[in-house]
Every structure is written in structure tokens, then in C-alpha cells.
Amino acid sequence: MNAFSPTHTEALRRLSAFVPKAGRDYAAKRNYALGPARHAEAVSVLSPYVRHRLITEEDVLTAVLARHSSKAAEKFIQEVFWRTYWKGWLEMRPSVWTQYQSGLWRAWNQIQTQSGQRNTWEAACKGETGIDCFDSWAHELFQTGYLHNHARMWFASIWVFTLRLPWELGADFFMRHLLDGDAASNTLSWRWVAGLQTRGKHYIARASNISKYTEGQFCPAPGVLNTSADPLPGSEHPPRLAPPQSATLDPSLPTAVLLHEDDLNPGFLAKLGMNVVGAAVLPVQTGQSPLYLAESVLTFRNGAVADMAVRWQERFGQFEVSLPAQDIGAWARDRGAHQFVTPYAPVGPVAEALQQIKGIPVRQVLRDYDASAWPHATAGFFKFKAKIPELLGSMNGLKVA
Numbered sequence: 488m489n490a491f492s493p494t495h496t497e498a499l500r501r502l503s504a505f506v507p508k509a510g511r512d513y514a515a516k517r518n519y520a521l522g523p524a525r526h527a528e529a530v531s532v533l534s535p536y537v538r539h540r541l542i543t544e545e546d547v548l549t550a551v552l553a554r555h556s557s558k559a560a561e562k563f564i565q566e567v568f569w570r571t572y573w574k575g576w577l578e579m580r581p582s583v584w585t586q587y588q589s590g591l592w593r594a595w596n597q598i599q600t601q602s603g604q605r606n607t608w609e610a611a612c613k614g615e616t617g618i619d620c621f622d623s624w625a626h627e628l629f630q631t632g633y634l635h636n637h638a639r640m641w642f643a644s645i646w647v648f649t650l651r652l653p654w655e656l657g658a659d660f661f662m663r664h665l666l667d668g669d670a671a672s673n674t675l676s677w678r679w680v681a682g683l684q685t686r687g688k689h690y691i692a693r694a695s696n697i698s699k700y701t702e703g704q705f706c707p708a709p710g711v712l713n714t715s716a717d718p719l720p721g722s723e724h725p726p727r728l729a730p731p732q733s734a735t736l737d738p739s740l741p742t743a744v745l746l747h748e749d750d751l752n753p754g755f756l757a758k759l760g761m762n763v764v765g766a767a768v769l770p771v772q773t774g775q776s777p778l779y780l781a782e783s784v785l786t787f788r789n790g791a792v793a794d795m796a797v798r799w800q801e802r803f804g805q806f807e808v809s810l811p812a813q814d815i816g817a818w819a820r821d822r823g824a825h826q827f828v829t830p831y832a833p834v835g836p837v838a839e840a841l842q843q844i845k846g847i848p849v850r851q852v853l854r855d856y857d858a859s860a861w862p863h864a865t866a867g868f869f870k871f872k873a874k875i876p877e878l879l880g881s882m883n884g885l886k887v888a
């Protein structure tokens with residue numbers, strides 16, 4: 488696999504290379520995890536770009552549906568909507584994110600005092616457990632910042648049920664090393680593997696499944712994997728809140744545009760006809776873990792922010808990129824701005840950082856795509872999936888066959 492270059496141009500290159508394979512090829516091959524050199528034969532490898540919206544879900548769906556019917560590309564379309572579903576689900580139950588964060592700190596404190604668990608955790612994080620497949624995926628993650636979906640499922644399952652480590656430490660390990668690390672997709676997928684998301688249903692990694700979908704590259708010996716574990720016990724889901732609304736704003740007010748890593752594509756803001764007096768970038772967030780983000784993740788995010796700031800400067804003026812978050816409000820007021828306008832930041836570290844900006848209102852604008860889809864994440868994906876044709880139909884410029 489080529490290294491992930493953090494540019495819009497690279498995102499488009501990958502998208503156009505993948506589009507011909509997004510139909511029946513994807514449906515047939517998407518479960519095979521054949522190692523970094525072969526991922527792009529079967530899956531799009533677009534997630535780091537979609538995660539930061541160097542390209543959007545709509546861009547991807549539009550390109551795929553220009554080439555395939557919605558029936559032929561059904562599997563791929565559904566996977567893109569998994570991302571949308573997780574986002575909407577967490578938006579309406581934000582305490583699941585805060586519970587994850589407190590669980591993470593609890594688990595972190597626990598391994599300081601329990602040396603047995605600490606040793607297992609260190610071995611898992613270094614890829615030195617002695618379980619070949621697991622160790623290989625840990626190394627692939629360090630080296631590339633990416634793992635195939637099936638490898639993520641097996642890895643998380645082995646972490647939770649064979650190594651018996653707290654799931655929150657595994658989710659944190661992924662968040663520190665994945666270029667696509669995302670509060671909703673990551674937290675909720677780990678919960679799903681552990682049996683906390685679909686209550687009582689967990690994902691057990693089995694040697695036969697690993698062997699089949701790695702084409703024999705790995706086949707854990709009998710007894711290596713714990714295949715008889717019960718789902719983790721957990722509490723009921725919190726009550727569902729109302730879905731978020733886009734800010735109402737007066738575009739004639741002097742406005743500073745604020746770009747952030749959760750949505751680096753401010754083209755939709757340009758259509759609001761704002762009176763722009765300045766533009767700035769929120770620094771990449773680094774404080775969501777007890778440990779450091781991998782250097783490769785920081786490099787990718789900072790590179791992506793820089794690339795998109797240059798790309799949009801013709802429209803919004805030069806972006807101020809070197810301000811610490813606590814100085815951003817004062818900077819905007821000095822520019823004469825009465826408000827910040829920014830793409831909506833979903834539940835996660837950026838949303839938390841936006842709340843820290845003082846002295847100037849921050850108006851978060853929701854994309855139509857998110858506003859139409861998220862409210863449907865009321866229950867499981869099965870129910871959400873039934874809305875996909877309607878959601879595709881409401882997307883601009885799409886002809887759905």
C-alpha cells in the first residue's frame with residue numbers, strides 16, 4: 488500500500504482508482520484482509536480522507552453512483568452509511584463518549600497498579616503477545632496507520648476476550664495509531680465487538696474465519712483464541728436526545744471562518760454568502776488519551792489541515808494556522824469579527840475544544856447530508872439501512888438507478 492499522503496489530490500486519486508471496483512468486486516472481496524500490499528485490490532482505503540473530510544461521504548457516493556447502479560454498489564454504499572449511522576447514533580447519545588473517556592482513565596489507572604495486566608497491555612501495544620496474527624496487525628498499524636476492517640474486528644476481539652484487556656485501552660490504542668481514528672466509528676465498533684453496543688451480541692474471532700479471509704496467512708492453533716467468552720456486561724443505552732440542529736446565523740455580520748480537522752472541506756460554507764473578515768484553523772487536538780498520539784497521525788492531520796487551508800485560501804483569504812486554541816477568540820475579535828462560522832463538529836475532541844472558545848459566538852453549520860441522515864440513527868443499523876434509498880435520493884445531483 489502506498490503511504491497516505493495527506494492531500495486532497497491524493498484522496499481524489501485513490502477514489503478514482505477505486506471506483507471501478509466499487510460494485511460486485513467489492514461485494515465479493517471486501518472481507519479478505521490480505522496485508523498492506525493488497526488492501527487496495529478489495530477495499531477503497533479511503534478512510535483517513537473521509538474521516539477528515541478531505542473528501543466527503545457525498546463525494547464518494549456520487550462518484551460511485553456515476554459508475555454503478557445502487558444495486559450493484561449496494562454493499563459499498565452500506566459501508567459508507569455505517570460511518571454516517573455511527574455518527575448519528577453518538578450525536579444522540581453523547582454520554583456514551585464521556586463514559587468511554589472516564590472508563591479509559593479508570594483502566595489506565597488500573598494498569599499502573601496491576602503488573603500482570605500492565606505486562607499484557609504492553610505486550611499487546613508492542614505487538615509482542617506471541618499470537619502471530621495479532622502481533623502482525625499491531626505492527627501493520629504502527630507502520631501504515633491503517634488496518635482492514637476484518638483485521639480490526641479480529642484484533643479487538645482478541646484484545647477483549649483472549650487477552651482480557653479493558654476494551655477502552657484497545658479503543659485508545661487504535662485512536663492513537665489509526666490515521667482515520669474517529670470518536671464515533673472507533674468507540675462504537677469496539678463496543679459492538681465487546682457486546683455492549685448490540686446488547687448481548689459480541690464478536691468472537693475464530694481461527695477458521697481468520698484463516699479463510701487471510702487466505703491461510705494466519706491460522707491460530709487450537710486453544711490460542713478464547714472462543715467461549717461471554718459478552719461484556721454493560722448498562723442500558725442512555726436515553727436518546729434530539730438530533731443536533733444547524734446554527735441560525737446572520738451572514739451579513741463580520742465573520743471569521745474556522746476550519747478544523749473534523750471537516751476540512753468548507754465549500755458548503757462559501758454558499759452562505761458570509762461577510763468574511765478572517766479565517767483560522769483550530770490546532771489539531773492531542774489531549775484525548777493518557778498517552779501521545781502517534782507521530783504519523785499528527786503528521787497526517789497537520790498535513791491535511793495545511794493542504795486544505797491552502798486550497799481554500801482563494802475563497803476565504805489566508806488561514807491563520809499557528810494560533811493556540813485559547814487565543815483564537817481574541818484573534819477573531821481583533822480582526823473585527825462578530826462570530827465564528829465553522830463546519831459542525833460531531834461528538835469528540837474538536838467539539839469539546841470549540842466549547843472552550845470564549846468571547847465570540849461559534850456558529851456550527853451542519854451539512855444537509857448529516858442533517859438528513861443522523862436523525863434516523865434511532866435504533867440498530869438494520870432500521871437505518873432502510874432509509875438509504877431515500878437519503879441517496881435527497882443528495883444533490885444524484886441519479887439513483
Ligand SMILES: Cc1cc2nc3c(=O)[nH]c(=O)nc-3n(C[C@H](O)[C@H](O)[C@H](O)COP(=O)(O)OP(=O)(O)OC[C@H]3O[C@@H](n4cnc5c(N)ncnc54)[C@H](O)[C@@H]3O)c2cc1C
Binds near residue numbers: 517567643672
Ligand atoms: C474495532 C474497530 C474500530 C474501528 N475504528 C474506526 C475508526 O476509528 N475510524 C473509521 O473511519 N473507521 C473505523 N472502523 C470501521 C472500518 O474498519 C473502517 O472504516 C474501514 O476499515 C476503513 O477502510 P476503507 O476506507 O478501505 O473502507 P471501505 O470498505 O472501502 O469503506 C468505505 C468507507 O466507508 C466507511 N466504512 C466502511 N466500513 C465501516 C464500518 N464498519 N464502520 C464505519 N464506517 C465504515 C469508511 O469511511 C470507509 O472509508 C473500525 C472498525 C472496527 C471493527
